[in-house]
Amino acid sequence: xxxxxxxxxxxxxxxxxxxxxxxxxxxxxxxxxxxxxxxxxxxxxxxxxxxxxxxxxxxxxxxxxxxxxxxxxxxxxxxxxxxxxxxxxxxxxxxxxxxxxxxxxxxxxxxxxxxxxxxxxxxxxxxxxxxxxxxxxxxxxxxxxxxxxxxxxxxxxxxxxxxxxxxxxxxxxxxxxxxxxxxxxxxxxxxxxxxxxxxxxxxxxxxxxxxxxxxxxxxxxxxxxxxxxxxxxxxxxxxxxxxxxxxxxxxxxxxxxxxxxxxxxxxxxxxxxxxxxx
Numbered sequence: 091x092x093x094x095x096x097x098x099x100x101x102x103x104x105x106x107x108x109x110x111x112x113x114x115x116x117x118x119x120x121x122x123x124x125x126x127x128x129x130x131x132x133x134x135x136x137x138x139x140x141x142x143x144x145x146x147x148x149x150x151x152x153x154x155x156x157x158x159x160x161x162x163x164x165x166x167x168x169x170x171x172x173x174x175x176x177x178x179x180x181x182x183x184x185x186x187x188x189x190x191x192x193x194x195x196x197x198x199x200x201x202x203x204x205x206x207x208x209x210x211x212x213x214x215x216x217x218x219x220x221x222x223x224x225x226x227x228x229x230x231x232x233x234x235x236x237x238x239x240x241x242x243x244x245x246x247x248x249x250x251x252x253x254x255x256x257x258x259x260x261x262x263x264x265x266x267x268x269x270x271x272x273x274x275x276x277x278x279x280x281x282x283x284x285x286x287x288x289x290x291x292x293x294x295x296x297x298x299x300x301x302x303x304x305x306x307x308x309x310x311x312x313x314x315x316x317x318x319x320x321x322x323x324x325x326x327x328x329x330x331x332x333x334x335x336x337x338x339x340x341x342x343x344x345x346x347x348x349x350x351x352x353x354x355x356x357x358x359x360x361x362x363x364x365x366x367x368x
Contacts (some may be wrong), residue, residue, distance in 0.1 A: 122158025160213025192252030
């Protein structure tokens with residue numbers, strides 16, 4: 091299907107590939123020759139996509155997965171080599187910091203996207219790839235996917251990833267995984283809360299994805315956007331103020347088009363109109 095207008099003018103390289111099926115956008119990490127290691131071009135491309143669809147109500151979900159049977163093996167070491175030359179030329183370590191912070195900005199962008207973000211995990215899910223999982227709304231993994239935070243074993247730190255890992259699984263588990271540089275598979279990722287579902291074969295993985303997409307389509311588009319934003323606010327705002335504001339948003343939802351349609355659909359024992367796209 092043709093991409094939404096918000097995406098057609100993007101000037102991005104082939105480090106990612108985009109496909110669209112109705113209201114569902116598929117974003118493929120497309121560097122299989124390097125196990126989809128993230129370089130700066132890929133980070134930039136992902137940022138451009140999420141900036142473009144920020145206000146696009148026609149896109150309800152973004153499915154992120156990796157080409158070649160692997161999700162993402164972390165950062166691209168070749169970028170680090172280029173940064174080393176730049177840092178040496180200017181006599182400053184700032185190029186490293188700037189590059190690292192760009193990755194963190196991308197993670198923030200994905201985490202706060204109004205669309206529901208689903209990641210499909212196969213093969214390596216390491217470092218930056220692990221961080222990308224931690225900012226997703228739904229994570230579905232093959233049972234034999236390989237997870238890990240290998241940074242400390244390389245003499246570096248999971249600088250931009252760490253806050254998102256802690257938010258995802260809590261400080262106790264994050265400390266254990268990061269400080270030991272642990273490698274583990276899907277069942278452990280499920281038990282600590284990194285992922286939500288595991289599949290034991292390719293067919294099961296695709297079935298779980300399709301079930302998730304159908305559940306997304308059954309939810310009202312605007313209500314989903316408002317709910318996601320509200321959930322993120324619970325971590326940062328005083329409860330009393332948040333509940334006051336949430337009450338006003340509830341009133342607007344009840345009196346809005348979606349609230350009225352949802353109520354009528356329930357009374358008439360039919361699906362609401364936003365669920366027509368199946």
